[in-house]
Amino acid sequence: MKNILKILIIALIFTSPLNSAENKTKLLEPNWTFDGFFGKFDRASLQRGYQVYKEVCASCHSMSYLSYRNLGEKGGPEFTKQEVKAIASQYEIQDGPNQEGEMFMRTARPSDKFVNPYPNTNAARVANGGAYPPDMSVLVKARKGGADYVYSVLMGYKEDVPEGISLEEGVYYNKYMIGNKIRMPKPINDGSVEYTDGTQATEEQISKDVVAFLTWAAEPHLEERKKTGFKAVVYLLILTILGFVIKRKIWLRIEPKV
Numbered sequence: 001m002k003n004i005l006k007i008l009i010i011a012l013i014f015t016s017p018l019n020s021a022e023n024k025t026k027l028l029e030p031n032w033t034f035d036g037f038f039g040k041f042d043r044a045s046l047q048r049g050y051q052v053y054k055e056v057c058a059s060c061h062s063m064s065y066l067s068y069r070n071l072g073e074k075g076g077p078e079f080t081k082q083e084v085k086a087i088a089s090q091y092e093i094q095d096g097p098n099q100e101g102e103m104f105m106r107t108a109r110p111s112d113k114f115v116n117p118y119p120n121t122n123a124a125r126v127a128n129g130g131a132y133p134p135d136m137s138v139l140v141k142a143r144k145g146g147a148d149y150v151y152s153v154l155m156g157y158k159e160d161v162p163e164g165i166s167l168e169e170g171v172y173y174n175k176y177m178i179g180n181k182i183r184m185p186k187p188i189n190d191g192s193v194e195y196t197d198g199t200q201a202t203e204e205q206i207s208k209d210v211v212a213f214l215t216w217a218a219e220p221h222l223e224e225r226k227k228t229g230f231k232a233v234v235y236l237l238i239l240t241i242l243g244f245v246i247k248r249k250i251w252l253r254i255e256p257k258v
């Protein structure tokens with residue numbers, strides 16, 4: 001028996017995830033407001049994040065699952081109706097065909113999907129030296145490491161290229177990208193955007209804001225999910241206590257055996 005226990009303990013130590021000999025680069029983990037059991041998005045950060053996406057990322061990355069009206073929905077950046085209208089009206093989209101069978105351009109409405117920066121994926125590749133800038137609607141969910149990964153990639157340009165790594169034209173060294181090479185020029189620097197709410201536009205802040213925004217886009221019901229989870233735990237707790245009390249009550253009526 002003792003031997004079996006020993007073997008089991010040794011096996012446990014070896015298979016422990018903490019022990020696995022992964023030499024992967026550890027991702028950066030900023031303090032996200034939406035992490036944890038009571039996690040919530042910071043509304044102002046989401047709004048700034050949209051600004052960053054719009055002013056910096058949107059020239060290359062599409063977000064084709066999102067509509068402008070989503071920006072006004074509960075649990076997201078919660079722009080007002082007027083703000084959403086104003087945002088949508090800055091874009092032109094193709095519509096049609098009209099009575100004459102022709103396609104035409106018109107101003108976007110809140111119900112329209114985010115405008116794509118490129119007409120198709122081939123055009124996107126050609127414009128980016130052969131690399132396709134992935135759609136950002138669900139990127140945070142699609143990548144291992146989620147928000148931490150995207151944040152790390154944005155912050156991962158700082159280090160010098162290690163010896164022995166050669167970079168072709170248009171390829172950059174990035175500590176966190178798979179293979180350490182990325183065909184995206186460093187998109188964010190201090191002051192890349194100008195915030196109107198007084199927040200300092202440092203590289204870290206801008207990156208955090210845009211990643212918070214992308215996390216919301218990938219999981220718009222995150223807050224609701226966490227709330228439901230909390231309610232479920234409380235519900236189960238009450239149910240357990242109730243069950244315990246009832247059990248005692250019922251058993252009290254039965255005479256104890258002597």
Ligand code: HEC
Pocket residue numbers: 052053056057058059060061128131132133134143149150153154181182183184185187188210
């Ligand atoms: C000049 C065009 C351009 C801009 C601007 C740009 N990107 Fe990129 N991005 C790319 C390309 C191209 C790739 C694909 C790189 C590759 O595959 O090597 C990419 C890849 C990425 C990746 C890695 C995705 C993966 O596959 O794991 C992330 C994360 C990312 N971009 C985030 C952003 C964010 C956030 C912004 C805005 C702050 C932004 N990008 C702005 C062109 C751009």
